[in-house]
Amino acid sequence: MAESLYFEYPVDGENFASAGQASTRVKRNLRELGLDSETIRRVSIAMYEGEINMVIHARGGVAKIEVTDSQIIIILEDKGPGIANIEQAMQEGFSTAPDDVRSLGFGAGMGLPNMKRYTDYMNIDSVVGEGTTITMKVNY
Amino acid sequence: MTVKDILATGNFTAISLPDEGREINGVYIGDLLSWVMGRAQADNAWITIMSNINIVAVASLADVACIILAEGVTVDETIKTTAEAKDVNIISTSMPAYEAAMELAKMTV
Ligand SMILES: Nc1ncnc2c1ncn2[C@@H]1O[C@H](COP(=O)(O)OP(=O)(O)OP(=O)(O)O)[C@@H](O)[C@H]1O
Ligand SMILES: [Mg+2]
Numbered sequence: 001m002a003e004s005l006y007f008e009y010p011v012d013g014e015n016f017a018s019a020g021q022a023s024t025r026v027k028r029n030l031r032e033l034g035l036d037s038e039t040i041r042r043v044s045i046a047m048y049e050g051e052i053n054m055v056i057h058a059r060g061g062v063a064k065i066e067v068t069d070s071q072i073i074i075i076l077e078d079k080g081p082g083i084a085n086i087e088q089a090m091q092e093g094f095s096t097a098p099d100d101v102r103s104l105g106f107g108a109g110m111g112l113p114n115m116k117r118y119t120d121y122m123n124i125d126s127v128v129g130e131g132t133t134i135t136m137k138v139n140y
Numbered sequence: 141m142t143v144k145d146i147l148a149t150g151n152f153t154a155i156s157l158p159d160e161g162r163e164i165n166g167v168y169i170g171d172l173l174s175w176v177m178g179r180a181q182a183d184n185a186w187i188t189i190m191s192n193i194n195i196v197a198v199a200s201l202a203d204v205a206c207i208i209l210a211e212g213v214t215v216d217e218t219i220k221t222t223a224e225a226k227d228v229n230i231i232s233t234s235m236p237a238y239e240a241a242m243e244l245a246k247m248t249v
Contacts, residue, residue, distance in 0.1 A: 016194075017193045017194075017218075019194065019197065020194070020197030020198075020201065023197070023201055024197060024200060024201065024226065027200070027201060037182065037203065038182075040203075041182055041201075041202070041203045044200075044201035044202070044203070045177050045178075045201055045202060048177065048197065048198070048201045049174065049177060104173075104190075104192050104194055105171055105172055105173040105190045105192070105194065105195075106172075106173055106174070106194075107172075108172040108173070108174040108175055109174075110172070110174030110175055110177070110178050111174045111177075113178070114174055114177050114178040117178065
């Protein structure tokens with residue numbers, strides 16, 4: 001594809017039952033573009049973890065996706081509480097998820113590590129009290 | 141082995157079956173969703189006792205072949221219709237996760 005494609009989706013911070021909608025739409029778009037299933041899977045998993053984090057930890061936000069001819073760039077922006085200690089948050093098993101979301105199966109503290117594992121590049125930009133922006137890139 | 145083959149054993153019940161011919165290449169057992177996202181492989185059968193709506197998105201995005209609800213766990217109608225719309229197979233069994241996995245292991249040989 002000659003030119004980059006852009007998608008933008010709001011992530012609803014209130015509705016837990018529909019969490020994952022933005023990721024599901026992106027998956028569908030990438031399929032329509034004819035990307036290989038392994039690339040689609042990596043993007044889907046990384047983006048879902050980020051989207052769920054915005055719902056659980058940051059009251060929602062916005063997801064921006066850019067598809068170029070060689071990579072998919074995912075930018076997740078929220079105006080939540082921010083992450084005070086990013087190194088700690090990145091550790092497997094670290095979680096501040098409340099009990100009610102743990103009972104749904106979240107809160108293993110594996111989301112951010114998964115995002116790192118399934119992408120070729122990941123950066124967390126966070127200011128306590130202002131919000132978090134996570135940028136991920138998947139090469140294909 | 142396909143999802144249809146598993147049903148043919150008679151020990152599993154269909155809940156949502158939009159893609160019954162889907163091939164299964166292995167099994168992942170787990171209830172913590174980020175573990176499933178991180179460790180299950182594409183085309184695995186995912187055995188769990190989690191039954192809230194979020195399992196449908198996880199199964200779809202992690203691209204597993206089907207969800208197998210163990211221990212006789214049931215889901216409500218919303219989950220069934222969402223799974224059908226999102227092309228996610230869900231079957232259930234009264235067996236515990238270990239026994240369900242054994243049943244699938246027998247079929248792969
Ligand atoms: N967008 C965010 N805003 C604020 N804090 C966040 C955000 N994303 C992650 N965090 C913090 O980082 C911690 C670790 O995140 P991670 O996704 O790894 O685990 P989790 O969401 O708690 O559980 P899991 O993802 O396994 O269900 C969270 O518990 C939370 O404290
Ligand atoms: Mg998380």
